[in-house]
Amino acid sequence: MKARTTKPAVTKLQAELSQPVPRDSLTWLLLAQALVVLPFTLHVPVSIMALWLGCTVWRVQVFRMRARLPGTWVKSGLLVGTAGGVYLARGSLVGLDAGAALLVAAFVLKMLEVSTRRDARVLIFLGFFCVVVGYLFEDTLLWALFSLLPIGALLAALIGLQQSALASRPVATLKLAFKLMAQAVPLMLLLFVFFPRLDPLWSLPQPSNKGLTGLSDNMAPGDMAELSRSPALVFRASFEGAVPARNQLYWRGLTLEQFDGRRWSQSSRAQSVQVPQWQKRGEPLTYSIVMEASGRPWLPSLDVGETSLPEVRQMSDFRLQRRRPVEQSLLYGVTSWPQSVRDAQPTEQIQRQDMQLPAKGNEQARQWADDLRRRYARPDALVEAMLGYFTQQPFHYTLKPTPSGNDSIDDFLFVSRRGFCAHYAGAMTFVLRAAGIPARVVAGYQGGEISSDGQYLTVRQFDAHAWVEYWQPGVGWRSVDPTAAVAPQRIEQGLEQALAADEDFLQDAPFSALRYRHVPWINAMRLSWDDLNYGWQRWVLGYQGQQQLQVLSRWFSGFEAPVFVAGIIVSLGLVALWLFKPWRRESDPQLRLFNAFERLLARHGLRRMPGEGAVAFGRRAALFFPRQAGAIEAFVEEFQAQRYAGRSGSSSQLRGRLSALRRQMPWRLSAARGSHS
Amino acid sequence: MIPPLTPFWQRWLEKRIPPASRVTLDHRRIFILPTRTGMTFAAVMVLMLLVAINYQNSLAYGLTFMLMSVGVLTILHTYRNISGLILSAGVARSVFVGEPVQLRLRLESSGPSHHALGLGWEAVNVQPGDVTPRGLTEIELTLPAERRGWLRAPRLRVESVFPLGIFRAWSWLDLEQTALIYPRPLFGTMPLLKGVQPHAEDSGQVTQGTGVDDYHGLRGYQPGDNRGRLHWKAYSRGQGLLVKDFVDLSGHDLCLDFMALGGDIEERLSRLCYWVLELSQRRQPFALSLPGFVSAVGSGDAHRETCLRALALYGDRP
Numbered sequence: 001m002k003a004r005t006t007k008p009a010v011t012k013l014q015a016e017l018s019q020p021v022p023r024d025s026l027t028w029l030l031l032a033q034a035l036v037v038l039p040f041t042l043h044v045p046v047s048i049m050a051l052w053l054g055c056t057v058w059r060v061q062v063f064r065m066r067a068r069l070p071g072t073w074v075k076s077g078l079l080v081g082t083a084g085g086v087y088l089a090r091g092s093l094v095g096l097d098a099g100a101a102l103l104v105a106a107f108v109l110k111m112l113e114v115s116t117r118r119d120a121r122v123l124i125f126l127g128f129f130c131v132v133v134g135y136l137f138e139d140t141l142l143w144a145l146f147s148l149l150p151i152g153a154l155l156a157a158l159i160g161l162q163q164s165a166l167a168s169r170p171v172a173t174l175k176l177a178f179k180l181m182a183q184a185v186p187l188m189l190l191l192f193v194f195f196p197r198l199d200p201l202w203s204l205p206q207p208s209n210k211g212l213t214g215l216s217d218n219m220a221p222g223d224m225a226e227l228s229r230s231p232a233l234v235f236r237a238s239f240e241g242a243v244p245a246r247n248q249l250y251w252r253g254l255t256l257e258q259f260d261g262r263r264w265s266q267s268s269r270a271q272s273v274q275v276p277q278w279q280k281r282g283e284p285l286t287y288s289i290v291m292e293a294s295g296r297p298w299l300p301s302l303d304v305g306e307t308s309l310p311e312v313r314q315m316s317d318f319r320l321q322r323r324r325p326v327e328q329s330l331l332y333g334v335t336s337w338p339q340s341v342r343d344a345q346p347t348e349q350i351q352r353q354d355m356q357l358p359a360k361g362n363e364q365a366r367q368w369a370d371d372l373r374r375r376y377a378r379p380d381a382l383v384e385a386m387l388g389y390f391t392q393q394p395f396h397y398t399l400k401p402t403p404s405g406n407d408s409i410d411d412f413l414f415v416s417r418r419g420f421c422a423h424y425a426g427a428m429t430f431v432l433r434a435a436g437i438p439a440r441v442v443a444g445y446q447g448g449e450i451s452s453d454g455q456y457l458t459v460r461q462f463d464a465h466a467w468v469e470y471w472q473p474g475v476g477w478r479s480v481d482p483t484a485a486v487a488p489q490r491i492e493q494g495l496e497q498a499l500a501a502d503e504d505f506l507q508d509a510p511f512s513a514l515r516y517r518h519v520p521w522i523n524a525m526r527l528s529w530d531d532l533n534y535g536w537q538r539w540v541l542g543y544q545g546q547q548q549l550q551v552l553s554r555w556f557s558g559f560e561a562p563v564f565v566a567g568i569i570v571s572l573g574l575v576a577l578w579l580f581k582p583w584r585r586e587s588d589p590q591l592r593l594f595n596a597f598e599r600l601l602a603r604h605g606l607r608r609m610p611g612e613g614a615v616a617f618g619r620r621a622a623l624f625f626p627r628q629a630g631a632i633e634a635f636v637e638e639f640q641a642q643r644y645a646g647r648s649g650s651s652s653q654l655r656g657r658l659s660a661l662r663r664q665m666p667w668r669l670s671a672a673r674g675s676h677s
Numbered sequence: 678m679i680p681p682l683t684p685f686w687q688r689w690l691e692k693r694i695p696p697a698s699r700v701t702l703d704h705r706r707i708f709i710l711p712t713r714t715g716m717t718f719a720a721v722m723v724l725m726l727l728v729a730i731n732y733q734n735s736l737a738y739g740l741t742f743m744l745m746s747v748g749v750l751t752i753l754h755t756y757r758n759i760s761g762l763i764l765s766a767g768v769a770r771s772v773f774v775g776e777p778v779q780l781r782l783r784l785e786s787s788g789p790s791h792h793a794l795g796l797g798w799e800a801v802n803v804q805p806g807d808v809t810p811r812g813l814t815e816i817e818l819t820l821p822a823e824r825r826g827w828l829r830a831p832r833l834r835v836e837s838v839f840p841l842g843i844f845r846a847w848s849w850l851d852l853e854q855t856a857l858i859y860p861r862p863l864f865g866t867m868p869l870l871k872g873v874q875p876h877a878e879d880s881g882q883v884t885q886g887t888g889v890d891d892y893h894g895l896r897g898y899q900p901g902d903n904r905g906r907l908h909w910k911a912y913s914r915g916q917g918l919l920v921k922d923f924v925d926l927s928g929h930d931l932c933l934d935f936m937a938l939g940g941d942i943e944e945r946l947s948r949l950c951y952w953v954l955e956l957s958q959r960r961q962p963f964a965l966s967l968p969g970f971v972s973a974v975g976s977g978d979a980h981r982e983t984c985l986r987a988l989a990l991y992g993d994r995p
Contacts, residue, residue, distance in 0.1 A: 121714055121717070121842070125717060125718065125721045128721060128725065128740075128744060129721060129724065129725060129728075131740060132725045132728050132729070132737045132740055132741070133728065135734055135736035135737045135740070136728075136732055136734060136737070139734065139735070139736050144736055144739075147736075147740070151740065151743070151744075155747070155841070158840075158841050158842065159839075159840045159841065161842060162792065162793040162838070162839050162840065162842065163793050163795075163805040164792035164793035164805075164807050164839060165792070165807045166790075166792050166793075166807070167792075167793070176840060180747050180750060180751070180754070180840070180841075181743065181747065183750050184743055184744075184746035184747045184749075184750055185743075185746075187742070187745075187746035187749065187750070188739065188742040188743045188745075188746045191742035191745065191746065192735075192738060192739055192742050195738065195742065197730075197733065197738075198730050200730060200731045200732070200733060201727070201730055201731055202731065203731075204731045204732065328732070328733070328734065540735050540736075540739075541735045541736070542735075543735050544733050544735065545733075572749070572750075572753075575750055575753060576753055579753055579754065579757050580757060
């Protein structure tokens, strides 16, 4: 009779997919969902979290036969309600934030719909997708490690859908899931290293980093104080060669050229594309920077920096600016020439923008400027005089300045004399401009912490700093830092050392390990954790484009394709070996030895007939090889005895007889005997 | 499957997996392809890769590659789950046309365990089963008996989508399972051989003729009595469970004759079958006469089997 033809695939599919979800699998699904949703807590509206709790409780009640699954109307109501909630909370239904919220909501709501295996699979695949989207928000080492849990749970849920006794044993299921993941690691690494990193195929909404603190394009003195309370990481830099001295580490962010009497802000002309004039001088510094997401387009660099990163250009004020804001951590290499001459020729920008002052206000400061101009003809001398003033007068470096009135610069310079970098830089620039010297405020970071092994530098938000640069004809721009005159510790050692005893360093972050730098073991742990994170940033998160090309050409120059293919084959082969364990296939040692015996004789031209027993074969072999008849008979006799007469001989005995036979067999194969077999 | 291809496919299968009563699944016999869930999985992978590319996110790349690798390794896992499984056919009991044939299968493991196996005659309605390491599982599959004679079981489908359901490994096996199907018993008058009937003169009224049967009377029900003979009308009248008792014709050797019946061959065989069963149950010796087959007078299970076999195979050239 012939086999029947298979029924249409649809029938099969329906039969398979409409099977109800097993209880164990549902438990896995609930657990996996909790693990997937958890990291989204900070990134989706609270209502979604409430929805998740509600759906979970509902589904558990259904599971306990205390409630029913929702009908179509309830489901559509929930869907519309959720979309409305997301719209209210995010102000839109497009964009990454809203999109992620909707995705999580769909993932959560789908749980209420799970009744068949097909639903469960949809839920699991949605879960994988949610984990990937979660990476757009959180990409730290810890979160990456944590995300192995939801992935494992989702795989376990997928295994739990099988109709097998194994699927009802949670430990075995989870073990299999993690085994699958562990076996996948070599292949994954190969793909990760070799898969070409393409440029984005189309632009997608980026995660919004509105909440991030950092330098902004305008600065009131208070903003800088705000930043100095945050221990958040800004970037890490590793130098080729020695790290320069601390007082050389002025990381330019941007320049603030517009003053309205209170705030310094970026001039509108700073956005226009204008190639700056400069001549490279002196020894260059080469370093690479891994920058955290800042939500802003400018990239910190030492003066005067050049980078090969695409979409980044040097702007007219020598800052590096990217076309798009930095929304994810970014790796870039910079070469800086600290001794370059910048803008030796006057430009219209310098003549107008960098001389700009409000029409009135701060009369006392203007007067002082006039006075200084009369006394010092050379700008350098004037600057020296100002720094001398800061040193001699009782100026005080503090993050808690006294509030100032309308003439904030007058108040600061002549009354309170208390302030921090933003005050000093702002006041100095104002006076310089009033004295007829083009000047501007540079905002950026100063210093940084050198890692325990001296390999790289970590710059945090509290390293934010503002300083001054002024322009002279023929010389160009020159930087000067009034803060260094007032509080040299700030420049030489850092903010913590510069603050007076009554001011707490990082008082808003009592648990930050940075506060406990004086406790050696905490500090050692913090520094190694920093090292680990830097490696993570640099080698995992930063493994894109340029970095990949560099690594590939350094390690496998020209052999990428063969190495990749060989790697795939080897790792698949290893897993296959591990899975099939061919060496264990014939687990019966006697049979294995008998097979070896057969192979030995076959090599010499005698094959066992199908159905021929061991004794009959042995007898035939003894006739065939009369010289080795004794050894053959001994082996067969031992085999028979062990196998059938129940003699408890060790397999080594049998092996001994086999090797005795092997020794007796002629070493060369006799070709003539092949015809007998 | 596309109909014109089916014979080719059958022939190819016949050559690749020749019929055998004991089969070990190995690479020659196992086919493996992604399931529809696997296609969805692949589509999700592509989506995830797009996210990774467009956001240039290394972790997204990492997870996508991890799941891709898991997917690829699942081929090995699914293959391993089914390979090394030893299937052998058990003995099938004979049944009558219209009843389901129970076919026993022995699944043995030659080493590792085999999870979530599905066995069936077609892709739908597979029966689940697990085999423990070096263990043995017996599975019963049913097949409807539609025609009398030898029933050759169709190719058996063994499949598994373990562990993730994204690949399906399967095989079509011919385990040479056969079962003898007897004709469907059909009630009718006892077709006794005319003339040669021993003691025909004594019980002439039980030959053919309408309205005549060997109904004798009613007696009380005893456990073990045939339920078909319960007198339900009497029961409904409240007379208790009574059984229609039939005349004990022991002492008269009966000969059931094919030629004494009218109708087509199948109907005649069905009636004969009924009487073979009936008389055997009454433990009354009888003989059976078919064209080309005459049994000796006898009783007992062996005799009954011989007669039923003759009925089942009537007209069947071996």
